[in-house]
Amino acid sequence: MHHLQASLFATGGPGLGDLAAVRRTELGRGAWIDLLPGWLTGADDLFQELVSGVPWHEERRRMYDNVVVVPRLLSYYGEGEDLPHPLLTRARELLTAHYGSELGEPFVTAGLCWYRDGRDSVAWHGDRIGRGEAQDTMVAIVSLGEPRPLLLRPRGGGPTAVRRPLGHGDLVVMGGSCQRTWDHAIPKTRTPVGGRISVQFRPRGVN
Numbered sequence: 026m027h028h029l030q031a032s033l034f035a036t037g038g039p040g041l042g043d044l045a046a047v048r049r050t051e052l053g054r055g056a057w058i059d060l061l062p063g064w065l066t067g068a069d070d071l072f073q074e075l076v077s078g079v080p081w082h083e084e085r086r087r088m089y090d091n092v093v094v095v096p097r098l099l100s101y102y103g104e105g106e107d108l109p110h111p112l113l114t115r116a117r118e119l120l121t122a123h124y125g126s127e128l129g130e131p132f133v134t135a136g137l138c139w140y141r142d143g144r145d146s147v148a149w150h151g152d153r154i155g156r157g158e159a160q161d162t163m164v165a166i167v168s169l170g171e172p173r174p175l176l177l178r179p180r181g182g183g184p185t186a187v188r189r190p191l192g193h194g195d196l197v198v199m200g201g202s203c204q205r206t207w208d209h210a211i212p213k214t215r216t217p218v219g220g221r222i223s224v225q226f227r228p229r230g231v232n
């Protein structure tokens with residue numbers, strides 16, 4: 026048996042906790058976030074395995090007359106594509122089992138972001154290129170590696186209303202109207218910080 030599969034069943038190996046322990050915070054405007062620190066445990070190697078095993082790429086985006094490089098590496102697993110690690114497959118199954126009735130559909134896609142250091146970031150945005158613009162939905166994020174804060178503020182600007190450090194194994198789920206009525210960001214930091222990988226599970230048509 027492959028050592029990875031063997032370790033999944035060994036005691037003290039990687040595990041995913043009970044999602045019944047999530048804590049919900051109502052943000053207002055129909056938006057909420059659920060948090061479960063340390064949902065994923067004993068997966069010390071997972072970060073490094075994803076760093077070396079995932080087909081990361083840079084993305085360039087047109088900004089007015091310029092083309093800018095997105096400050097993080099990305100990889101996207103669409104519906105039906107095998108995820109890069111069995112623990113992520115299991116995480117998605119458990120998320121669908123827990124949230125499926127409230128969400129009304131399964132989590133199907135996985136977007137991965139690798140923030141190599143404090144210069145990598147994601148600017149203020151909502152996930153509303155797809156259905157998140159018009160409909161309530163959920164985006165579930167598992168954070169791996171070095172802690173980085175997730176910031177939230179009502180859409181359209183203003184001061185940061187929520188600042189939650191996301192550490193190794195932590196789960197955050199943004200739900201309700203969160204994608205269309207709130208924005209979120211992972212800011213750059215001058216503090217020396219190692220790499221972080223975020224795995225975002227979304228339903229079909231949300232991105």
Ligand SMILES: O=C(O)CCC(=O)C(=O)O
Pocket residue numbers: 136138147152166175209211223225
């Ligand atoms: O890194 C994160 O946890 C957030 C990423 C994000 O907001 C996105 O990719 O849409």
Ligand SMILES: [Fe+2]
Pocket residue numbers: 150151152209
């Ligand atoms: Fe996002």
